[in-house]
Amino acid sequence: MSHRRRGNSTIQQLEDATVHGWYRFVLSYPDHLVSELIDKFDVRRKHTVLDPFVGTGTTLVECKKSGINSVGIDANPVTAFASKVKTTWDIDLTEFDRRRHELLESIQEPIRSIGTQYPFQLSFDDLLPHGKVLLEQSVDDYESLKLLLPKNWLSEMPLRKTLIVKRAIDELPDDAITDIFRLALSAVVVADVSNLGFGPEVYVAKRREDADVYGAYAEKLRRIRQDLATIQQIPNPGTTTVYYGDARRLTTLVEGPIDYVITSPPYPNEKDYTRITRLELILLGFITEKSDLRQVKKEMLRSHTRNIYVADNDSVHVADVPEIQEIAQEIERRRIERGATSGFERLYHRVATEYFGGMYRVLEQLQQVMPPGGKLALVVGDQMSYFRVPIHTARLLSLIACRMLHYTEVETIVWRARRATATRMDIEEHILILERQ
Numbered sequence: 399m400s401h402r403r404r405g406n407s408t409i410q411q412l413e414d415a416t417v418h419g420w421y422r423f424v425l426s427y428p429d430h431l432v433s434e435l436i437d438k439f440d441v442r443r444k445h446t447v448l449d450p451f452v453g454t455g456t457t458l459v460e461c462k463k464s465g466i467n468s469v470g471i472d473a474n475p476v477t478a479f480a481s482k483v484k485t486t487w488d489i490d491l492t493e494f495d496r497r498r499h500e501l502l503e504s505i506q507e508p509i510r511s512i513g514t515q516y517p518f519q520l521s522f523d524d525l526l527p528h529g530k531v532l533l534e535q536s537v538d539d540y541e542s543l544k545l546l547l548p549k550n551w552l553s554e555m556p557l558r559k560t561l562i563v564k565r566a567i568d569e570l571p572d573d574a575i576t577d578i579f580r581l582a583l584s585a586v587v588v589a590d591v592s593n594l595g596f597g598p599e600v601y602v603a604k605r606r607e608d609a610d611v612y613g614a615y616a617e618k619l620r621r622i623r624q625d626l627a628t629i630q631q632i633p634n635p636g637t638t639t640v641y642y643g644d645a646r647r648l649t650t651l652v653e654g655p656i657d658y659v660i661t662s663p664p665y666p667n668e669k670d671y672t673r674i675t676r677l678e679l680i681l682l683g684f685i686t687e688k689s690d691l692r693q694v695k696k697e698m699l700r701s702h703t704r705n706i707y708v709a710d711n712d713s714v715h716v717a718d719v720p721e722i723q724e725i726a727q728e729i730e731r732r733r734i735e736r737g738a739t740s741g742f743e744r745l746y747h748r749v750a751t752e753y754f755g756g757m758y759r760v761l762e763q764l765q766q767v768m769p770p771g772g773k774l775a776l777v778v779g780d781q782m783s784y785f786r787v788p789i790h791t792a793r794l795l796s797l798i799a800c801r802m803l804h805y806t807e808v809e810t811i812v813w814r815a816r817r818a819t820a821t822r823m824d825i826e827e828h829i830l831i832l833e834r835q
C-alpha cells in the first residue's frame with residue numbers, strides 16, 4: 399500500500415505531529431497503517447469511520463487529521479480515556495500554559511526535597527480516588543495489594559514522587575486540560591518511572607530505585623503543548639466520539655451509518671489487556687478493588703483464559719461452525735494427551751469458541767450500522783498459543799462473516815510475520831478486508 403501524501407510542507411508537519419505519542423501501549427498499531435487504509439478505501443470527509451476496538455486511538459487521530467469523522471469504542475476505561483484525550487484538540491493554550499506552569503512549580507520543591515525524608519512509610523491510599531481506603535497500608539502489605547498493583551511494579555521513591563504529582567493534579571478543575579495532565583502522568587509513570595518492561599507481555603524489567611519524575615513529566619507536557627499548537631492549525635479536523643463500552647453491544651452506542659471500519663480486535667493469544675494497563679487503571683482511579691477489575695474484564699472479548707467466566711456463552715453463536723469446533727476439540731485432545739490439568743489449561747479450548755462467538759456478535763452488530771458497500775479492515779494475527787494448535791484468525795473471521803452474515807471477503811493481505819518463540823515458526827498477521835453486502 400502506498401503511503402498517504404498530502405503534499406505541502408505545513409501539512410507534512412501536521413502529519414508528523416505525534417499526538418500518537420501522548421500515550422501508547424504495546425498493542426497499538428502504527429499510524430501509517432491507518433493512513434494507508436484511509437487511502438486504500440478512498441475515505442472522504444463525508445464518511446464516518448468506526449473503530450470498535452479503538453485502544454489508544456490511532457485510527458481516530460489519523461482520521462481527525464484528515465478531516466474524517468470517526469467513532470471509537472473500547473471496553474478498557476484507560477484506553478477509552480486515552481483516545482478521548484488524544485482527540486480533544488480545542489484546548490485553550492493560554493490556559494494550558496498557565497496551569498502547566500503553576501502545576502510544575504507546585505510540585506518541583508516537594509519532589510526535590512523528598513529524598514531527604516527517606517526512608518518513609520509508604521502509603522498507597524493516594525493512588526486511589528476520593529477517600530477509598532482499601533490500600534491505606536504500608537509497603538509491608540504489598541502481598542494483599544498484588545491484584546491491584548503487582549509486586550515491584552513501582553519502587554518506593556518513584557511512587558512517592560508520582561503521588562505528589564497526582565495529588566496536585568487532583569486539586570485542579572476537572573476538565574479537558576486536567577485530563578491531559580492525568581494522561582501524561584500515566585504515560586510517564588509507565589515509561590519512565592515504573593519498573594515495567596513490555597515485550598509483548600508486561601514484566602518487571604530493571605528496578606528503578608529513583609526516577610526523575612519531575613523532569614520526565616515536564617518534558618512530556620512540553621511535547622504535548624507543542625503538538626497541540628501544531629494540530630490546532632489543521633483546517634476542519636474531523637469530529638470524534640469515543641465510547642467506553644462493549645463492541646459486542648455497539649448498536650446501543652452507535653447509530654450509524656458507518657461507512658468504514660478500521661480496527662485491530664484482540665485475538666485469542668492469552669494477552670490480558672487489563673494487566674498491560676493495570677498501573678494506569680489504578681493511577682487513573684478506574685479500579686479501586688478486585689471486583690472492579692473483574693467488571694472491566696467481563697466487558698471484554700474472551701481472548702485469554704483470565705477472562706473466561708462460568709456463565710459465558712458467546713460460544714453458542716459458533717456452535718454450528720465445524721472449523722471452530724474442531725479447533726476447540728483438538729486443543730482439548732492435546733491437553734488430555736499431555737495430562738495438563740491446571741485450571742487455565744482446562745479453559746484453553748473455551749477461549750477459541752468464546753472468542754469467535756464474541757466476534758460473531760461484533761460483526762452482526764456492525765452489519766446493522768453499515769450500509770451495503772461499507773468496508774471493514776480487521777488487523778488480526780494467527781495464533782498457536784494453545785498447545786500449538788494453529789488458529790487462523792483472519793480465515794475464521796472471514797468464514798463467520800461470509801457464511802453466517804452479510805459480508806463478502808475482498809482480500810486478505812499479509813501484513814507482517816513474526817517468529818513464535820515456542821515453535822520457532824513464522825506466524826502471520828493479516829489485514830482482512832470485508833465488504834458489507
Ligand SMILES: C[S@@+](CC[C@H](N)C(=O)[O-])C[C@H]1O[C@@H](n2cnc3c(N)ncnc32)[C@H](O)[C@@H]1O
Binds near residue numbers: 425453456471474
Ligand atoms: C489490539 S488492541 C487495539 C489497539 C489499537 N488499534 C491501537 O492502535 O491502540 C484491542 C483493544 O480492544 C479492546 N477490547 C477488548 N474487548 C473489547 C470489547 N468487547 N469491546 C470493545 N473493546 C474491547 C481492548 O481493551 C484493546 O484496547
